[in-house]
Amino acid sequence: GQQVMQIPQYQHVQEGEDFTTYCNSSTTLSNIQWYKQRPGGHPVFLIQLVKSGEVKKQKRLTFQFGEAKKNSSLHITATQTTDVGTYFCAGARLNDYKLSFGAGTTVTVRA
């Protein structure tokens, strides 16, 4: 079955630094979504990427979908304490209404 791998599992970042989390699928995806879960909370939708090579930005967050539609990345610049949480990628195959979630990258920030 479809597997979505996400690395790193943990990311400890100094406030103000940048970091990137990566997501790789064993199969070609129709789209990929990113979610953020704050400690003790529930996953909240951030963005969806559909097109090959697509790049989208949300303030300090940059999301990218690979040319082969099998990988994606989330890059955060100038990390702030509000960025703390776990970031999940989730991939869907064509005509499949299920999402396969990666294990997540848990981000902690040193002030």
Place this chain on the structure above:
Amino acid sequence: NAGVTQTPKFRVLKTGQSMTLLCAQDMNHEYMYWYRQDPGMGLRLIHYSVGEGTTAKGEVPDGYNVSRLKKQNFLLGLESAAPSQTSVYFCASTNRETQYFGPGTRLLVL
């Protein structure tokens, strides 16, 4: 507009007991999902539904049953709880794009 709600928020069960988790959404979504979340394993799909009266197995369906008698409700049942079912359970519904998650149910099976 409450979005997705889940009851109960927290429950402790003894091994062998049964319980039902309720998920309700007021967004008129066709698709609903039940996930479990365990440390280091992300979200794993238990069962899902693509419409009223339909259900299908996900990645980890064993030990669980579901029902979707009404479009707005999706019930998850544990007939005989086991310690391995200790987890946080999330329900989600979707408009085919964004998945909206409920606040979760923390279940402890002793």
